[in-house]
Amino acid sequence: MKSRTFMIPEAWLVKRKHTQIIFVVQTLILGAEYSIFFLTLWIYISTQVRTSNAKLLYSFTSIAYLATAILVSPLLGKIVDKTRNVKTALFIGNTAIIIGNIIYTIHFSQYCLVIGRIIAGFGGPIKSIIFSEIARSYESENLASQFSLVGTAFYCGFLVGPTINFIFMKTDFYIGNLHITVGNVAGLYLTFIYLVQQLFVYFFVHNLSKEFDLKAKYETMDNLTNNSFTNNDTTSFELKEINTINADDERSETTIAEDEEETLFNSNKHHKNKQALLSMLTNIDILAVLTFTFFQMYLITSVDLILPILIIDVIKWSILELNIVVGSYSVVSISVMLYICWKSASQQSLYYIFLVSLLAMAMLMVSFLLIIMYKDNIALVIILMVINGIVFCILCLSEDLALVTIFTKMIPSELQTFGDSIRLVFERAGSIVALLTSVYMIDFMIYYVNVFSVIIPIGLMISIYRRKHLMKE
Numbered sequence: 001m002k003s004r005t006f007m008i009p010e011a012w013l014v015k016r017k018h019t020q021i022i023f024v025v026q027t028l029i030l031g032a033e034y035s036i037f038f039l040t041l042w043i044y045i046s047t048q049v050r051t052s053n054a055k056l057l058y059s060f061t062s063i064a065y066l067a068t069a070i071l072v073s074p075l076l077g078k079i080v081d082k083t084r085n086v087k088t089a090l091f092i093g094n095t096a097i098i099i100g101n102i103i104y105t106i107h108f109s110q111y112c113l114v115i116g117r118i119i120a121g122f123g124g125p126i127k128s129i130i131f132s133e134i135a136r137s138y139e140s141e142n143l144a145s146q147f148s149l150v151g152t153a154f155y156c157g158f159l160v161g162p163t164i165n166f167i168f169m170k171t172d173f174y175i176g177n178l179h180i181t182v183g184n185v186a187g188l189y190l191t192f193i194y195l196v197q198q199l200f201v202y203f204f205v206h207n208l209s210k211e212f213d214l215k216a217k218y219e220t221m222d223n224l225t226n227n228s229f230t231n232n233d234t235t236s237f238e239l240k241e242i243n244t245i246n247a248d249d250e251r252s253e254t255t256i257a258e259d260e261e262e263t264l265f266n267s268n269k270h271h272k273n274k275q276a277l278l279s280m281l282t283n284i285d286i287l288a289v290l291t292f293t294f295f296q297m298y299l300i301t302s303v304d305l306i307l308p309i310l311i312i313d314v315i316k317w318s319i320l321e322l323n324i325v326v327g328s329y330s331v332v333s334i335s336v337m338l339y340i341c342w343k344s345a346s347q348q349s350l351y352y353i354f355l356v357s358l359l360a361m362a363m364l365m366v367s368f369l370l371i372i373m374y375k376d377n378i379a380l381v382i383i384l385m386v387i388n389g390i391v392f393c394i395l396c397l398s399e400d401l402a403l404v405t406i407f408t409k410m411i412p413s414e415l416q417t418f419g420d421s422i423r424l425v426f427e428r429a430g431s432i433v434a435l436l437t438s439v440y441m442i443d444f445m446i447y448y449v450n451v452f453s454v455i456i457p458i459g460l461m462i463s464i465y466r467r468k469h470l471m472k473e
Contacts, residue, residue: 008212015206016137020146022197022204023130024153026090029197030127031157033097036165036186038062038304044183048107057110062435064117066428069124073428076125077132077421081414084210086133090201093129096122098194105187107179116187128424132416135408136209136216144405145344151400152337158330162323164189209413216413280411280419285469288462289407290426292354295455296399297430299361302438303392309442310368315375325385332393340401347409350402351471357398358459360391365449367391372445399427406470 042058051057080089100120106112134146171185180188209216280286311322345353367384374380404423411419441448463470 008214012208012212015211016208018204019137019206019208020134020149022200023134024149025200026126026130026197027150028153028157028160029193031154032161032164032193033157033186033190035158035161036190039162039165040183040186044107045113048179048181048183049110049113051110057113059435061113061117063432064114065121065124066432066435068118068121070425070428070432072122073125073128073421073424074418077128077418080129080132080417084207084213086129086207086209087201087205089129090126090205091198093123093126094194094198094201096120098191098198101187101191101194105178105180105184107184108177124428125421125424128420129417131404131408132420133209135411135416135420136213136413138214140215140218140409141346142344143408144346144350144401145341147404147408148337148341148345148401151396152334152341154400155330155334155337155396159327159334209416213413215416219413280415280422283410285466286407286410288466289403289410289470290423292358292459293399293403293407293423294426294430295459296357296361296395296403297427298434299364300392300395300399301431301434302441303364303388305434305438306368306441309439310371314372314442315381325389329389329392332389333396336393336397337401340397345401347406347471350405351467353394354398354402354406354470355460355463357394357402358456358463360394360398361452362456364388364391364395365445365452368441369445369449372442409472 041061045051045054045057045061049057076089080086097120100116100118100123102116103112103119104116106116130150131147134150135143138146165182165186168185168189169182171180171182173180307326308322311317311325367388371381371384404420407423408416408420
């Protein structure tokens with residue numbers, strides 16, 4: 001654990017607590033919206049929207065949100081890194097989701113669904129903004145517990161969403177000519193929920209890293225510590241104040257005018273940011289984590305999409321069994337996340353979770369293949385479903401906790417939001433590819449197994465070879 005050589009303001013700690021609570025509420029709402037959207041979209045399209053190609057509309061509407069998030073995230077990430085105005089960014093994101101949900105509710109045109117989800121996609125970067133602000137505001141050893149808390153809230157949303165949706169199952173009324181049913185009522189009550197969340201953001205969210213960037217303080221402290229004792233005659237010093245100005249600036253004493261000092265500082269800072277950005281985009285460990293994020297998110301989204309088809313069409317179980325399976329998967333993931341939040345996993349533990357998740361990817365593909373091949377063997381199918389629940393939990397832990405924490409510690413504070421937005425791009429890209437291809441997974445499962453039998457050993461070799469770097473605090 002790093003020793004502190006500076007005081008953290010008590011008022012700032014109180015603000016951090018309030019802000020983190022709202023971050024948890026925000027991710028809970030995002031998780032609920034995600035589950036509600038996929039539960040009701042097909043019902044909405046098939047019963048209320050006039051379209052000549054329902055499946056095509058379903059695909060475009062599903063992808064619209066993710067595609068917008070991919071395009072917007074890096075740009076918004078750079079802006080937030082520069083301004084550190086997290087409250088305004090959350091306000092803009094939530095407002096976009098509110099407008100998008102209202103348009104999505106209008107069933108008179110099929111284009112309203114796609115346009116509504118495109119606009120809502122401007123709220124897609126919210127998660128990366130939250131993760132990056134947490135990374136700047138908590139000590140390195142506490143990041144895993146804070147990220148697991150946020151991850152738990154997101155998965156709790158998966159349970160809360162269907163519960164809320166169940167309450168509105170028999171909805172049937174008109175607002176003028178607008179027919180509100182279970183298919184599009186979510187757009188209305190989610191709008192209300194997000195409006196309430198906007199009040200919470202206004203009163204309780206603070207621009208923490210703008211006031212006091214804890215991660216930057218530690219980074220500067222480490223740099224000064226590494227550069228200060230270069231000869232034996234160096235005497236110890238007391239660190240009065242830590243800031244992000246490079247030590248080389250101390251050369252310019254009172255002989256340099258203030259305007260020249262400011263110009264030199266801005267030039268050095270700009271050069272430093274460019275070097276950090278180039279280093280980030282060419283770092284083998286960062287690229288490896290981004291690649292793993294893509295493939296793991298691809299599998300997680302694929303499971304979400306093919307599980308109903310597998311259970312209903314292949315195994316011939318009912319919707320009751322489907323709900324039991326999906327619900328149990330969520331409960332297992334939430335329970336493990338809460339345990340990690342309580343125990344605060346070390347960097348070594350996170351690395352091993354990630355390593356096991358690579359093996360879990362192989363187990364998931366093989367178990368699905370066996371279920372398809374031996375679908376009439378009920379006992380075997382049940383055993384494989386239980387195994388899949390454990391494996392799916394490991395994948396979620398790796399993608400939402402281990403990889404996020406490992407990646408966060410690789411990125412300098414001044415590029416934190418941009419860096420996490422790049423991670424979000426790879427995550428959402430994996431989801432989009434899954435949305436486009438997973439419907440064919442059951443028919444061509446043997447080919448998917450062969451592809452992943454090549455990818456996974458390569459991933460294991462890279463992970464073991466780069467072990468020290470991935471485990472670095």
